[in-house]
Amino acid sequence: MIPIQIESAWRGTSDCRHCGIRDMVLFADLNESDFASIHAPIDDLVFHAGDTLFLEGDSAEHVFTIRKGLVKVVRNTPDGRVRIVRILRAGDVAGLEGLFAPSYESDVVAASEASVCRIPISIIKNLSTTSPRLHMRLMERWHKAVKDSEDWLADLNFGTARQRVANIILKMRHDEDPSLTSLFSREDMGAMSDLKLETVSREVSRWVKEGAIEPMDRIGRLYRIIDLPKLKRAD
Amino acid sequence: MIPIQIESAWRGTSDCRHCGIRDMVLFADLNESDFASIHAPIDDLVFHAGDTLFLEGDSAEHVFTIRKGLVKVVRNTPDGRVRIVRILRAGDVAGLEGLFAPSYESDVVAASEASVCRIPISIIKNLSTTSPRLHMRLMERWHKAVKDSEDWLADLNFGTARQRVANIILKMRHDEDPSLTSLFSREDMGAMSDLKLETVSREVSRWVKEGAIEPMDRIGRLYRIIDLPKLKRAD
DNA sequence: CGCGGCCTTGATCGCACTCAATTCTAGTGG
DNA sequence: CCACTAGAATTGAGTGCGATCAAGGCCGCG
Secondary structure, X not given: OOOOOOOEEEEEEOOHHHXXXXXXXXXXXXXXXXXXXXXXXXXXXXXXXXXXXXXXXXXXXXXXXXXXXXXXXXXXXXXXXXXXXXXXXXXOEXXXXXXOOOEOOOEEEEOOOEEEEEEEHHHHHHHHHHOHHHHHHHHHHHHHHHHHHXXXXXXXXXXXXXXXXXXXXXXXXXXXXXOEEEOOOHHHHHHHHOOOXXXXXXXXXXXXXXXXXXXXXXOOXXXXXXXXXXXXXXX | OXXXXXXXXXXXXXXXXXXXXXXXXXXXXXXXXXXXXXXOOXXXXXXXXXXXXXXXXXXXXXXXXXXXOOEEEEEEOOOOOEEEEEEEOOOOEEOHHHHOOOEOOXXXXXXXXXXXXXXXXXXXXXXXXXXXXXXXXXXXXXXHHHHHHHHHHHHHOOOOHHHHHHHHHHHOEOOOOOOEEEOOOHHHHHHHHOOOHHHHHHHHHHHHHOOOEEEOOOOOOEEEEOOHHHHHHOO
């Protein structure tokens, strides 16, 4: 199967030594001789909202570090529906499963404009035999992936529609300004929480009516959080 | 907080070199000098159904390899309910988060009699600076944990009660004889799939009435699978 | 202006929850 | 061996929440 190919802008080959978020990412602890042993190119790419980084079943040849933006990890159920199982943010890594599996195990799609480093898996495999520091970083990523995944399950797929929507609103708060929250389309929010888009819409409206949040645009994406405790209680 | 402490039988200090399932577990690739550097004791424990391996928040000092039996990974939601987020089987590892976090991030409870190796985290940390082979094994475990966790989310928390119960039945099939399946209590099955125990009971009964499964005991735990395709279609 | 995409809102329906009673099993002690 | 009990599973009746079907509104865009 030839996958749908990817719209992405190439921004050049990365110089990881001077990466702005190097301290957040896999290569944080590498030294000069580690970098010297990197021969395959690490590319710096930009994806637009809706672009695909890779699809489930694609041959796994790269690992992707998110530098900026939001990225959805999507699984397709046998009966044709779609579930968003995790959201990746700056510093997170997509496609780690490629280190062990021949192909990717989920679809990964940009949810907003996203700036991404594409690292050949061969580099990771070579370095990981020589650099215990990279190993630690890799395992930290795995740890975070498991924790995020289980938190997701526990937070968004539990309780009433009202509670689930409240938890989405909380989970999508901005890192920089936690009083702001950026929601996805109602359909995507439904795929995150196993609700129908109409139900999501109703519950968002209800939180607005009750004064817990306040719309900052006219298209239902950006909200200001007014009553944080109320959302957390979700009563 | 002093956690409820644990009922477990000590079966002796393990000799990992001659472990019956060594090829399945973390130490598969260690050589003699690796073993020679292990100084802390690795204990071999037996837990009975319902015993606690550790609780969320306990100081993380060991990693546990499951040798035999079934183990539940449990999370407690803020509103006091309980969710089973994963099941561990022979070869799986519990408590890996202790490598990075100071305390465990979920409760882990034996679901049946379980035989378990308790490995001090100090051993893993020491070995992982010297043995790239252990690193690979560890990352394989992380990979499996993420995949299991996301599969769980996608399979058991999706669709109608009928489909969820069918997926539990399929997930709990025996490795040795896949025509047999061992269910948990209806309450635990509810915690796995976010259903009430009465709903689970109804749906199990319905699959029996329709001839997809057949009870092998009188207490509703062991069933023989008669019509596998029907369960997979779940229509 | 018309069109398409997305969000919102309304009315109705059905599935899963709730509350409750009953049955079955294993375990205990007479 | 039987009576009694506690715990678990099962079954029933009624309710309510979220899905479904449908209509209408808002926004951006050609």
